[in-house]
Amino acid sequence: MRTVDLRSDTVTSPTPEMRKAMAEAKTGDDVFGEDPTVRRLEEKAAELTGKENALFVASGTMANLVCQLTHCGRGDEMILGDQSHIFYYEQGGSSALAGVHPRTVPNLPDGRIPIESIELAIRPKDIHFPKTRLIVLENTHNRCSGSPIPPDYMEKAGTLAQKHGVSVHIDGARIFNAAAALEVDVKKLTGPADSVSFCLSKGLAAPVGSLVCGSDSFIEGAVRQRKILGGGMRQAGVIAAAGLVALTEMVGRLADDHANCRRLAEGFANIPGLSVNLDLVKTNILFFDPIKENLPADVLVNALADNGVRMLALGPKTIRAVTHYHIQPDDIDYVLNVMNRLLSK
Numbered sequence: 353m354r355t356v357d358l359r360s361d362t363v364t365s366p367t368p369e370m371r372k373a374m375a376e377a378k379t380g381d382d383v384f385g386e387d388p389t390v391r392r393l394e395e396k397a398a399e400l401t402g403k404e405n406a407l408f409v410a411s412g413t414m415a416n417l418v419c420q421l422t423h424c425g426r427g428d429e430m431i432l433g434d435q436s437h438i439f440y441y442e443q444g445g446s447s448a449l450a451g452v453h454p455r456t457v458p459n460l461p462d463g464r465i466p467i468e469s470i471e472l473a474i475r476p477k478d479i480h481f482p483k484t485r486l487i488v489l490e491n492t493h494n495r496c497s498g499s500p501i502p503p504d505y506m507e508k509a510g511t512l513a514q515k516h517g518v519s520v521h522i523d524g525a526r527i528f529n530a531a532a533a534l535e536v537d538v539k540k541l542t543g544p545a546d547s548v549s550f551c552l553s554k555g556l557a558a559p560v561g562s563l564v565c566g567s568d569s570f571i572e573g574a575v576r577q578r579k580i581l582g583g584g585m586r587q588a589g590v591i592a593a594a595g596l597v598a599l600t601e602m603v604g605r606l607a608d609d610h611a612n613c614r615r616l617a618e619g620f621a622n623i624p625g626l627s628v629n630l631d632l633v634k635t636n637i638l639f640f641d642p643i644k645e646n647l648p649a650d651v652l653v654n655a656l657a658d659n660g661v662r663m664l665a666l667g668p669k670t671i672r673a674v675t676h677y678h679i680q681p682d683d684i685d686y687v688l689n690v691m692n693r694l695l696s697k
């Protein structure tokens with residue numbers, strides 16, 4: 353049976369070019385700072401995001417945790433969206449490991465947090481209060497329909513942070529998707545932030561790894577936090593090599609994933625029994641709701657899986673589908689056929 357795996361863009365596996373680069377990678381002990389391939393990847397990441405330096409880490413979760421640990425001390429407060437990945441999907445690592453106090457503010461459906469609500473959440477100086485140290489923005493915003501957050505908003509958030517002496521971190525797991533969807537240089541999005549993390553292992557199809565980017569002094573601190581988390585890797589050039597291919601070969605094709613996601617969304621919008629907000633579909637993530645009676649999301653997801661179509665139920669009435677490198681337009685047509693069939697029963 354044909355399989356169309358739309359659970360996440362993390363299911364992508366390395367391209368032949370990546371495997372070749374991995375086999376041929378020059379390596380060294382990266383904890384001693386001696387792996388030339390890791391260094392090249394970090395320099396490339398810094399250049400693309402317009403930061404002084406970068407650090408290769410094992411995952412997006414580790415990247416975000418390293419950044420929280422570098423920006424904040426124990427008991428310091430971090431302002432972030434109530435739908436943010438850090439708050440929702442990282443096992444409470446902020447509290448459990450970093451000792452950071454998370455202050456959530458509601459996200460808008462398009463992933464932004466109203467600037468006024470961020471400003472209201474910033475603590476005045478008072479012995480009763482924790483100190484606000486960090487504002488976290490997510491771009492694209494995973495749980496908010498993969499929305500890309502535009503440069504003018506990022507700029508406003510940066511200005512607000514500066515006014516209050518607070519730092520900004522961007523959880524940019526899919527920041528290159530945001531740049532592609534908005535048709536801007538990624539630096540326009542990262543400019544206002546003190547740190548940004550992004551994933552190589554999602555739409556960019558590398559097997560492992562994320563990058564943390566920031567100033568030289570920030571990265572100097574981040575290296576120590578990575579080490580204390582057990583994230584110092586030795587001959588990591590073997591995986592970094594795939595990351596370099598990801599950054600040179602895969603960024604330019606993300607618009608294809610967005611077009612396929614759009615095709616899927618428009619198809620679903622025409623199927624009675626499904627509800628889709630097309631205005632929110634701008635990148636490679638589609639959220640939709642089955643609204644047919646007696647058809648909860650998990651039941652539909654199981655029926656799809658029986659037909660080789662894999663998606664995730666993220667709520668009783670919410671399903672997520674994500675397009676990526678291995679999905680072609682005819683896969684989308686197949687999914688639309690299956691969905692039509694299941695809902696006409």
Ligand SMILES: *Cc1c(COP(=O)(O)O)cnc(C)c1O
Pocket residue numbers: 410411412413414416437438490492493494523525526551553562
């Ligand atoms: C996937 C993701 C992460 C975490 O990345 P992992 O590599 O899975 O740890 C962080 N933030 C966002 C927005 C993500 O989508």
